[in-house]
Amino acid sequence: MILRLIGWIFKLLLGFLLLSVAMVVVYRFVPPPVTLTMLADGLSGHGITKSWMPLSRIDPDMPRAVIAGEDSRFCSHHGFDVAAIEQAYMRNAKGGRIRGGSTISQQTAKNVFLIQGGGYVRKALEAYFTVLIENLWGKRRIMEVYLNVAETGIGTYGVNAGAMRYFHHDASSLTPAEAGRMAAVLPQPKKRAVIDPHGFVRRHGNVLSRRVGVVRNGGLDSCLR
Numbered sequence: 001m002i003l004r005l006i007g008w009i010f011k012l013l014l015g016f017l018l019l020s021v022a023m024v025v026v027y028r029f030v031p032p033p034v035t036l037t038m039l040a041d042g043l044s045g046h047g048i049t050k051s052w053m054p055l056s057r058i059d060p061d062m063p064r065a066v067i068a069g070e071d072s073r074f075c076s077h078h079g080f081d082v083a084a085i086e087q088a089y090m091r092n093a094k095g096g097r098i099r100g101g102s103t104i105s106q107q108t109a110k111n112v113f114l115i116q117g118g119g120y121v122r123k124a125l126e127a128y129f130t131v132l133i134e135n136l137w138g139k140r141r142i143m144e145v146y147l148n149v150a151e152t153g154i155g156t157y158g159v160n161a162g163a164m165r166y167f168h169h170d171a172s173s174l175t176p177a178e179a180g181r182m183a184a185v186l187p188q189p190k191k192r193a194v195i196d197p198h199g200f201v202r203r204h205g206n207v208l209s210r211r212v213g214v215v216r217n218g219g220l221d222s223c224l225r
Helices: 003-029 036-043 061-070 083-091 104-112 120-136 139-150 159-166 174-186 199-217
Strands: 151-153
Touching: 003 120, 061 104, 061 139, 061 174, 061 199, 104 120, 104 139, 120 139, 120 199, 139 159, 151 159, 151 174, 159 174, 174 199
Parallel strands: none
Antiparallel strands: none
16 A cells, blocks of 8 residues: 555656656747736736747847846856845844845746745745756746746736836837836736836836846846847
């Protein structure tokens, strides 16, 4: 009985490994059709608005703004920014607003393959998928997928759909200010507004728009060129 149970567990693990690797390989070439977050939005009545755009067509100031706001070491780490994780741990230990140290790679793995929310199991799976996409996709594909599946507003996914919703043009021609404002809402797209932002979002968006040039001139986006 115990041997049979071990056999079933082994088969389940092997099946999961094969399926997960197959999905990552397919999504290396094919846009993910839908994510669990999108499905949750659809079931809640918000609908799903998305419009895939290749990274080669997205204005380069958009990934620069995202790197400035989300992951300044995106091009130099291998999926996990140890320094950022340690800094987040120290900040959280002091109390106040809880902040994470997730990289763009980790966020992409979560957005494409998993549900939102916490939990050790989900974090372990996030780490697993992060390793897979870092090795099977590469940085350009990770950024491309992230910019197309990240929520940019309630029911709106991807920077191209966001640009059309907020600025009435596609993401191929964004100003640094527009890119900064969209990047500023990515951590909390259901609570932060791109249009007529106030307070933190306005200030943070302005900071990110200025940092676009820093990212470009400092070569922090070199892996995307």
